Amino acid sequence: MSEDILEYINLRHVFEIHEGKETQYNCPNCSEEYLFCDQGDLQFEETGESRALRYDDCWDEDWIEYSFNAVLKCKKCFEIVFCVGVGSFSRLSLYGSDEDLAKLAEEDFISRDFIPRYFYPPIKQFEIPSDCSDGVKQDINSAFSLAYCDFSASGNKLRSALEKLTNQLLPGSESNFHQKLDELKSIDLEASEILMSIKWLGNEASHESSLKQYDLTYALNALRYALSRLFDEDPKRIRGFSKMINAKKGSIVKT
Structure with missing residues (x-):
């Protein structure tokens, strides 16, 4: 091993x-x-x-x-x-x-x-960013409530939260759920890959009800990290500056 x-x-x-x-x-x-x-x-x-x-x-x-x-x-x-x-x-x-x-x-x-x-009241695994939609927050909070009694049901709620999250972040996209997760690479490559891994575990939770504690613990930790990359101000600011610098191929401030 x-x-x-x-x-x-x-x-x-x-x-x-x-x-x-x-x-x-x-x-x-x-x-x-x-x-x-x-x-x-x-x-x-x-x-x-x-x-x-x-x-x-x-x-x-x-x-x-x-x-x-x-x-x-x-x-x-x-x-x-x-x-x-x-x-x-x-x-x-x-x-x-x-x-x-x-x-x-x-x-x-x-x-x-x-x-x-x-x-x-339920134990919070992490603070949900305030910019998340109400639907995303509701599903994540439901996952928190189920995190100790039913690992697969909790994982299924996380998958549902991801679907609503992609709809929030890509409101104009007509792609399916998997494709939307891939499209998130344009916003944050690492967050897209992490959310994709949570989706695969959520699929197992939905179809096989076979998630173990370590699978759900990973999914909760991974979601916390991905949401921080998508919604925290520092990552958003860095992404914004990087796109501007890449577009200008140099400093965005010319003296």
Whole structure:
């Protein structure tokens, strides 16, 4: 396996939540602080299906699954975010002297990992440029909401956002979606190529429902970068000056 593929499959945007610890999720309100899960703000119960499996002759503790809910808080703006998801159970192997191990409680030998599936309000993966059309913003925000519970559905929403984005940027074009993405090269070559890669993943999401977390994480990161190239003032200013300089084949200011 190449280093590039290994780096790609390690991309992720879903992270575990632990009681009494800071999460890796930015506040959806201020975007300046990680959300925190205070002690006592996470509750969990073993699922009914998991409890039923205990009657299986082959049952093992690793089969235990939980449902959980948690309240996450921003310590900067005091936003409250509600979260629900699933959890797993594992038993730890701890090493030390018999005397030290005897001082530990049963819970010290247990690890429970909680993975979020839904947030309210939704976690924003990035700030959507204000110049994007309402339709583009709506689809991207829908992708954010689905990004933890259904990777393919989220990817499908990103593809829909790209279609509306090409219509916004190329209002006079009568080309199909794929051709419009190619036509964006006249605006920004790199952004066009990046958006094309998101489209291919969106196609897989629409037809095969097979996107993995790393595919969606790439698509979200790639879209953020492409939108910055298309809408941020610095790239737009550089593109504008470059076209003027190329047209004049020299400085646009002649003294």
